[in-house]
Amino acid sequence: MGKIVMLTFDVERDCPPFAETKRGVEDGLPRVMNLLEEFGIKGTFLFTGRIAEEFPELARRAGKKHELGCHGLEHERFDRLSVREAESRLVKAKETLSQFGEVISFRAPNFQFPDEYYGILAKLGFKVDSTKAKHKGWRKGVAEFNGLLEVPATTTSIVTRLPWALQRSFHKRFESPVVYIFHPWEFVDMSKRLRPDCWFGTGRGALEKLRKLIEFHLGNGARFMTLKEFYEEYQKLKRTIG
Ligand SMILES: [Zn+2]
Numbered sequence: 001m002g003k004i005v006m007l008t009f010d011v012e013r014d015c016p017p018f019a020e021t022k023r024g025v026e027d028g029l030p031r032v033m034n035l036l037e038e039f040g041i042k043g044t045f046l047f048t049g050r051i052a053e054e055f056p057e058l059a060r061r062a063g064k065k066h067e068l069g070c071h072g073l074e075h076e077r078f079d080r081l082s083v084r085e086a087e088s089r090l091v092k093a094k095e096t097l098s099q100f101g102e103v104i105s106f107r108a109p110n111f112q113f114p115d116e117y118y119g120i121l122a123k124l125g126f127k128v129d130s131t132k133a134k135h136k137g138w139r140k141g142v143a144e145f146n147g148l149l150e151v152p153a154t155t156t157s158i159v160t161r162l163p164w165a166l167q168r169s170f171h172k173r174f175e176s177p178v179v180y181i182f183h184p185w186e187f188v189d190m191s192k193r194l195r196p197d198c199w200f201g202t203g204r205g206a207l208e209k210l211r212k213l214i215e216f217h218l219g220n221g222a223r224f225m226t227l228k229e230f231y232e233e234y235q236k237l238k239r240t241i242g
Pocket residue numbers: 010012071075108109110
């Protein structure tokens with residue numbers, strides 16, 4: 001059986017909090033969506049509420065042709081907010097995003113989301129969280145966690161910016177389901193005045209690498225899914241097994 005592969009994109013301003021520009025969303029995101037649609041593949045686009053407000057056409061396109069998810073209201077660090085503040089921001093983000101599609105998937109900015117706050121997500125109708133990650137110490141793989149289905153990220157976005165010959169061996173080894181994280185700003189040339197992880201491997205070449213990644217997995221019989229599609233399949237499987 002081929003692997004299940006999920007391409008997820010945290011749609012935010014350029015390399016937050018280090019830049020204030022939105023070139024990634026303006027120029028990178030449409031190119032990424034075009035590429036996926038060319039292959040007939042759906043991605044999961046986790047927008048901040050603010051970016052969706054500013055770029056309603058792109059949020060609508062994500063909601064229609066892909067999956068639209070939530071990446072906070074304005075890329076805040078939830079571990080630095082009180083429960084009340086976290087909830088009020090999540091309510092606003094969910095309200096804003098829901099104008100453009102059904103929103104059930106979430107990933108916290110900077111992979112920071114206190115375990116005690118998951119109840120807020122469940123109450124607001126979120127079903128899937130993809131904040132946990134192996135490189136952040138999560139060892140359980142896909143698991144039901146605090147009322148949501150945790151679908152952990154497989155790797156950091158640095159891996160998919162390495163030269164193709166180097167990153168290829170990683171893709172072979174990653175276990176299914178493979179959850180990749182990308183950001184729109186990786187697909188535009190980021191300034192070298194920023195810290196290295198904001199510009200390393202960014203630019204036009206990133207789109208070519210994404211194309212190679214898709215072709216590599218397709219060639220190995222992978223199935224591309226959104227977080228939501230994965231959630232639905234997980235529920236079905238659970239009912240079958242009982
Ligand atoms: Zn982010």
